Amino acid sequence: MNNKYDLIIIGAGVLGAFHAYHALKMGYTVLMVEKDYQPQEATVRNFGQVVPSGMNSKWQAYGRESLKIYKEIQAITDISIRQNGSVYLASDEQEEALLDELCAINKTNDYASIRWSKTECLTKFSGLRSDYVRSGLYFPDEVTVEPDRMIHQFLDYLVTSLGLSLVTNQLVIHCEEVNGQVEVHTAGGTCFLGAKALVCSGRDFKALFPEIFLNSDLEVSKLQMMKTISQGKEYSLPGSILTGWSIRRYEAFAECPSFAAIKALENENSPQKKWGVHILFKQAEDGSVIIGDSHQYADASSVETLGFDLDMAIDDFMIAEARKIIELPTYEIGQRWWGMYSQCKTSDIFQKNIGNTIQILTGIGGKGMTGSAGFSKENIKSILNSK
Template identity: 30%
Template sequence: MKKRAIVVGAGIVGLATARKLALKGYAVEVIERSEAAQGASVRNFGMVWPIGQPKGQLYERALKSRVIWKEVAEKANIWHGEVGSLHMAYLPEELAVLEEFAAQNPQYTIKKPEEIESEAVVKKNLKAALWSDEELIVDPREAIAKIPLYLRESFGVKFHWNTAVAEVVHPRVKLANGRTIEADFIVVCSGADFETLYPELFQKANITKCKLQMMRLVSQPNEWTIGPALCGGLTLVHYEAFKQTASHAALQHWYHNNHPEYLRWGLNVMVSQNGSGELTIGDSHEYGNNLSPFNQEFIDQMILDYLATFADFRDWTIASRWHGIYPKMTDGSTEIIMTPEDGVLVINGLGGAGMTMSFGLAEEKLETI
């Protein structure tokens, strides 16, 4: 008889966990409080982003995730674009970071402005761009909706939608409706909900919440595409991989002196395009456990204004605006794994790298259970 496993949460961390447990031979049930996942897993760029991870275990984890994403996307009929990325440099300080980073990581290439094919890239004052072929794009709304169907059909994973979990006491999971379900192994992947399950553990953990504002533009006319995912200099400020360069401090100093408002609101301006031609743009970063439910228009405008310095599109019409909230470690950790009792695992705190890291993390952490 198969061992039974319960996964709490059907976001990307929960789905990656369910997949790995099913591959290990468990009979898996996933419990999700909403009719479909509605949190940060569907409110992001859909970027699988190895280039943002520092060399070593994290970078290798991201590459492993990419391999799994491609496999899952093909089997689940999920659109995915192996489009790569371009990081543009318009400042000498940005160029210095790109050139040093490329020297340290020969898998990436520095392109001159005349070598860039994307019609969306602003060429005026462009010094160079960093090209990577590693980045993969999905539409998170489509992907997070289709993966449960794939897991059910391929592995027999059972999903309980519109079902809130009130308490976990191994081997029992108590539901808000009074029912209980039992399993040999329980994994809690509750995202930014620190209040429902094991709140005392989250209160002691070095973890907080991050709010980001994002927008989506309409499908571009005549199937026009931007090609790779596009980024400006703020992305070099944001990602840990680029912070490993000696020249990074000068770039950080330039933005601190010239645009402190970008740093104040954590701007990291990027754009990705989905299979329907829509452009997802963002984002900002506000931290704390008491985040406002209201978006701030000036943040959206800062994002749009900065985006226009390195990208131009055929149609800038905004189709939708939203914000997402995800868990973020405050001590520099890239995730938190807790064992509140025998037979129970809590996986959380992946920050803004959930789409990039979840499949690889599940492979690592659940292989030996």
């Protein structure tokens, strides 16, 4: 292992990992420093849905590029990618109108989407309730990942096949430009030198550049998710299933002509609004079904106010609503967890350059698993001053 690199990346989550991937493919030497034994936070505590369909036009473009990249890597090595599509299920006339409008937008964007009738939805998904669904919008090109193993397999590929230098269990305590290069010091007493540095972990950002952090507009969202026990070998729920509340929440639908008027009619005092719930389903490889999720917000500087427990009232509410949508063989819960991600209040990602050598990049919000691969392909060129 050298002590000098073209690029040092602090944080081994999905955003940092894909910056490493693109830099390595371009022939640069890259060191990644991770404070834990392996990534512990948002990259492994998410739903595992890669859904460009849910994003605004700018980030849909990044997401579509991400799909290509995921599939290219999966063709070389297994990182748990499964192309089984995504579907949005409408439960009323308003949601159907939004599906029609989004389908039209995607025709203009040349992004494949197919309107499904009620009968087609019921035929596709075993247990889907006839009294819930009216129709659907299907995106055949979208994929799912297993977040509890994708990043680990991807990092292994970067190390063994592309030459990434990966240091784990090393807390970075200092990062600054000295004489035109970056010095990165760890708590273990090691100093690494780099031409450029990228800080991709919110917690490292907070510790390394506290004044910038406190003056940022970052906020944190706490999400609760759960997973049933295995549904058995006979039951299959293919793809990502997003429901009416997702239609009413996701950025893509905000570009629909009817969206603002429909949102204005919603009950602001409902539990759904209070807890930021929209019901999603995804079957994991072990046959279990992941159900979620909720969103509670706090400024990043006061994240502790969100607490570190699971609010069982939220879980009970999500299960009750999920039962109204799909009848699973069992709703026995085998695992519950929460995760946190940061996002900006006024922009789509937090990006700040310190001099000519250090970039802080965080606050990608819920776009990380879908948008990181495509966004990183573009952003790495500006970091490394490469065409």
